[in-house]
Amino acid sequence: MSLPTQDPDAPAFTRRHVNLASARLGAVALQASDDFFVDKSLMLSPEPAVFVPGKYDTNGKWMDGWESRRKRCTGHDWCIVKLARPGTIHGVDIDTSHFTGNFPPAASLEACYGEPDEATEWFVVVPATPLKGNSHHYISVENPRAFTHVRLNIFPDGGIARLRVYGSPRADWDKTGKDTLVDLAAIENGSHVVGANNEHFGAAINLLMPGRGENMGDGWETRRRREPGNDWCVIALAHAGTIQKITVDTAYFKGNYPDRCSIQAAFVKDGTPESIITQSMFWDTLLPEQKLEMDREHPFEKEIAKLGPITHIKLNIFPDGGVSRLRLWGLPTG
Numbered sequence: 001m002s003l004p005t006q007d008p009d010a011p012a013f014t015r016r017h018v019n020l021a022s023a024r025l026g027a028v029a030l031q032a033s034d035d036f037f038v039d040k041s042l043m044l045s046p047e048p049a050v051f052v053p054g055k056y057d058t059n060g061k062w063m064d065g066w067e068s069r070r071k072r073c074t075g076h077d078w079c080i081v082k083l084a085r086p087g088t089i090h091g092v093d094i095d096t097s098h099f100t101g102n103f104p105p106a107a108s109l110e111a112c113y114g115e116p117d118e119a120t121e122w123f124v125v126v127p128a129t130p131l132k133g134n135s136h137h138y139i140s141v142e143n144p145r146a147f148t149h150v151r152l153n154i155f156p157d158g159g160i161a162r163l164r165v166y167g168s169p170r171a172d173w174d175k176t177g178k179d180t181l182v183d184l185a186a187i188e189n190g191s192h193v194v195g196a197n198n199e200h201f202g203a204a205i206n207l208l209m210p211g212r213g214e215n216m217g218d219g220w221e222t223r224r225r226r227e228p229g230n231d232w233c234v235i236a237l238a239h240a241g242t243i244q245k246i247t248v249d250t251a252y253f254k255g256n257y258p259d260r261c262s263i264q265a266a267f268v269k270d271g272t273p274e275s276i277i278t279q280s281m282f283w284d285t286l287l288p289e290q291k292l293e294m295d296r297e298h299p300f301e302k303e304i305a306k307l308g309p310i311t312h313i314k315l316n317i318f319p320d321g322g323v324s325r326l327r328l329w330g331l332p333t334g
Helices: 040-044 204-208 273-282
Strands: 028-032 077-095 106-112 123-130 136-140 146-155 162-169 192-196 231-249 260-266 284-291 297-300 310-318 325-332
Touching: 028 040, 040 077, 040 162, 077 106, 077 123, 123 136, 123 146, 146 162, 192 204, 192 273, 204 231, 204 325, 231 260, 231 273, 231 284, 260 273, 273 310, 284 297, 284 310
Parallel strands: none
Antiparallel strands: 028 077, 077 136, 077 146, 077 162, 106 123, 106 146, 192 231, 231 297, 231 310, 231 325, 260 284, 260 310
16 A cells, blocks of 8 residues: 555645555665764655654664665765656655654656666656755656656655655557456556545545555545535546446445445546536446445446446445555456
8 A cells, every 4th residue: 555645735646646665665774985873774664754762773863764874975865766656756745754954855657668777768757946945855757658667856855754756557459369358447557546535634646556455544435424425535546447347345345334325426537626527427437336345355246337448437335434455357458
């Protein structure tokens, strides 16, 4: 799971896209110029950074992140990270939580495609940007290229608690057999959340994560509804396809699972997130209302309507509650 930020001021890309630099998804900190105080791998932890008063090791105060020693020469420190999946980067969060007198004054981010070596061409995706201590630094990225690795540069030295690289994974659809069922709602294949009406207890992006949920916090959960209506989430599939199997998983949700669910769908050619959400009110029904039970997987096949190829779906839950995972197995088309 890639835990979403709980910062209410965080930009939309932190909720719509997956953290490609999450160690849980397979990202690896390959190399750093220096990680004397704290190992570079901690920077990729999916958990929020913590501060432990009084915790020291043989090199000094333990901090939850990557921290280099004080530089006594020219130059700057850097760390190369292999992303969990090749993908397009939409934004980053350079997080200096709990680093106060030891954060870098500035940082930049470069990216490349393929295993880096001395001949690698690095593209600047975030130019040198001033940093503050104990703060999140959300930076949007507009670059259509797909990347496999990033290099975080800090000027000149110091500590970074977490690096989040939010993006869309790029799957190689040319290698997918025409009769091969693919989970088109899997985030590792490139799906993403367009929007949800409420994510009070758990982010909707968790619906798309690999594997089953690890606990009740590893899913999409809305607050208790105190007015008429129902909660919903709109998802862009990884690829256009014809859906043949659906699984709605309420793992760990027991006293707070939805009573029922349904799914609407459409083939959307273009639109902004806001316009797509508006259109979703009128989409056709892919899965009629189905009764749900607590803490179990609900498979559906014969209940699925034959709508042909679709690109987007809207999961409706009645009236509110939590869903751990959503799987839509289909045949990619086009």
